[in-house]
Amino acid sequence: MSSKVLVIDDEKNVAFVVTAMLQKAGFDVVTINDSRAAYGMIEAESPDLVITDLMMPEVNGMEILDHCARHFPQLPVVMITAHGTVESAVSALKRGAFDFITKPFDQQELLSVARKATETHRRSRNEPIALPAPSLESDETGTLVNPLVGASPQMQEIYKVIGKIAPSPTTVLITGESGTGKELVALAVHTRSDRVKKPFIKVNCAAIPSTLIESELFGYERGAFTGAVGSKPGRFELAHEGTLFLDEVADMPQEMQVKLLRALQEKEIERVGGVTSVRVDVRIIAATNKDLEKEVAEGRFREDLFYRLNVVPLRLPPLRERRDDLVTLIGYFIERFNTRLGKTVSRIEPRCFAALRSYAWPGNIRQLENLIERMVLLADADMLTYDALPDPVKDAGSGPSGNPTPEEIQDLSNFKDIVRRRMQDLERGFLERALEETEGNVTRAAERLGLSRKGLQLKMKELGIQKAIP
Numbered sequence: 001m002s003s004k005v006l007v008i009d010d011e012k013n014v015a016f017v018v019t020a021m022l023q024k025a026g027f028d029v030v031t032i033n034d035s036r037a038a039y040g041m042i043e044a045e046s047p048d049l050v051i052t053d054l055m056m057p058e059v060n061g062m063e064i065l066d067h068c069a070r071h072f073p074q075l076p077v078v079m080i081t082a083h084g085t086v087e088s089a090v091s092a093l094k095r096g097a098f099d100f101i102t103k104p105f106d107q108q109e110l111l112s113v114a115r116k117a118t119e120t121h122r123r124s125r126n127e128p129i130a131l132p133a134p135s136l137e138s139d140e141t142g143t144l145v146n147p148l149v150g151a152s153p154q155m156q157e158i159y160k161v162i163g164k165i166a167p168s169p170t171t172v173l174i175t176g177e178s179g180t181g182k183e184l185v186a187l188a189v190h191t192r193s194d195r196v197k198k199p200f201i202k203v204n205c206a207a208i209p210s211t212l213i214e215s216e217l218f219g220y221e222r223g224a225f226t227g228a229v230g231s232k233p234g235r236f237e238l239a240h241e242g243t244l245f246l247d248e249v250a251d252m253p254q255e256m257q258v259k260l261l262r263a264l265q266e267k268e269i270e271r272v273g274g275v276t277s278v279r280v281d282v283r284i285i286a287a288t289n290k291d292l293e294k295e296v297a298e299g300r301f302r303e304d305l306f307y308r309l310n311v312v313p314l315r316l317p318p319l320r321e322r323r324d325d326l327v328t329l330i331g332y333f334i335e336r337f338n339t340r341l342g343k344t345v346s347r348i349e350p351r352c353f354a355a356l357r358s359y360a361w362p363g364n365i366r367q368l369e370n371l372i373e374r375m376v377l378l379a380d381a382d383m384l385t386y387d388a389l390p391d392p393v394k395d396a397g398s399g400p401s402g403n404p405t406p407e408e409i410q411d412l413s414n415f416k417d418i419v420r421r422r423m424q425d426l427e428r429g430f431l432e433r434a435l436e437e438t439e440g441n442v443t444r445a446a447e448r449l450g451l452s453r454k455g456l457q458l459k460m461k462e463l464g465i466q467k468a469i470p
């Protein structure tokens with residue numbers, strides 16, 4: 001079921017633009033230009049979200065906000081403010097607005113706020129967590145390409161860079177811990193480039209034995225070595241006019257690094273046992289989960305090759321640094337495994353969600369994906385439960401132990417950061433619990449915690465907690 005949004009703006013063209021953007025994204029939208037009709041409309045339509053302009057001749061946005069706070073405390077209100085009027089935006093937040101957006105609109109921002117707000121609202125009414133409809137893309141052959149899921153500021157930054165660099169043939173170096181989505185990003189760059197109709201060829205530099213890697217990359221001619229009964233093009237040639245993805249590039253043997261560098265510089269390759277060179281036009285995307293600069297410093301990776309590859313560096317953040325994406329990712333994976341496994345999971349037990357949110361995810365998205373697959377497969381009813389979680393994740397749900405992990409104390413200069421983060425996790429745990437017990441009622445939750453309503457709202461904003469946790 002799509003979420004319903006009530007848009008209130010006396011300027012017809014603003015209302016029109018907002019409405020069109022929301023409708024296109026699948027929201028059910030009701031629009032009014034005369035704010036005097038607002039109260040009746042909210043009553044009649046019971047929207048999941050109200051988006052209202054601040055300055056309006058009859059009833060203004062603040063009054064609508066106050067009305068909603070009093071009569072529909074669960075209903076999120078998003079304020080439209082003119083660019084530069086930060087003060088009114090802040091006072092709207094203090095009076096309980098879910099968020100604000102500034103004119104002129106950024107479509108991405110509007111949609112991401114609207115999605116967050118409606119999702120929160122549904123959850124606060126104890127409805128199943130809304131599963132975001134994945135925008136599945138397909139490649140030239142019609143096979144579905146995994147979309148990149150996640151709207152956190154960190155991911156938005158990544159999307160921006162992808163959008164900017166994709167069209168040019170620039171070399172890209174993607175770094176990030178294991179399972180953060182390096183391959184998916186490489187594919188995204190390829191599919192957004194004008195090479196999309198040409199091949200995307202992957203070489204896993206860690207998986208090919210060093211004796212075979214040269215012939216894999218550059219191909220061979222008949223009789224080049226024992227067993228070379230025919231000739232075979234290498235991955236460079238196969239990727240001609242397309243993209244060559246050099247995965248785990250840090251693990252390429254040293255003598256191959258020299259040959260790779262030469263191929264990149266000269267844009268020519270020689271098949272093993274061949275006599276002539278072949279011109280190739282490939283875009284290179286390399287990836288590694290190692291710290292390449294450290295590999296260079298310690299003499300395991302050639303510095304000149306590093307500079308060749310590191311033209312545009314793209315660092316993918318670990319999942320624990322962008323926990324805001326967890327809801328969306330979990331929803332996305334549940335949906336995917338529901339379809340694949342013929343299941344109908346549609347809810348998550350609040351305690352289970354809290355644990356998933358606190359866990360450190362050393363294996364990042366891949367680990368999350370595997371866990372959700374297993375849980376969906378084994379779920380008896382339509383709910384993922386705390387009991388079904390593996391122990392390490394359960395432990396995360398019961399709060400961090402006082403001890404730093406071995407990784408954390410590896411670098412003592414992390415001290416302040418980590419302590420702050422732990423404290424935030426602890427605070428988040430209490431706040432979420434209070435909101436859960438009061439079914440998302442901020443006033444009552446604040447009372448329980450001994451905070452002022454305003455104080456709690458500011459903390460929620462700071463910790464990225466939405467009004468109600470499932």
Ligand SMILES: Nc1ncnc2c1ncn2[C@@H]1O[C@H](COP(=O)(O)OP(=O)(O)OP(=O)(O)O)[C@@H](O)[C@H]1O
Binds near residue numbers: 147148176178183
């Ligand atoms: N933003 C994302 N949205 C949805 N799925 C994602 C996202 N990022 C990664 N995944 C999924 O997580 C899994 C791991 O991604 P990927 O293989 O791209 O990671 P990687 O960084 O290359 O990992 P490794 O270092 O282990 O090779 C894949 O199944 C991928 O589809």
Ligand SMILES: [Mg+2]
Binds near residue numbers: 182183247
């Ligand atoms: Mg990978």
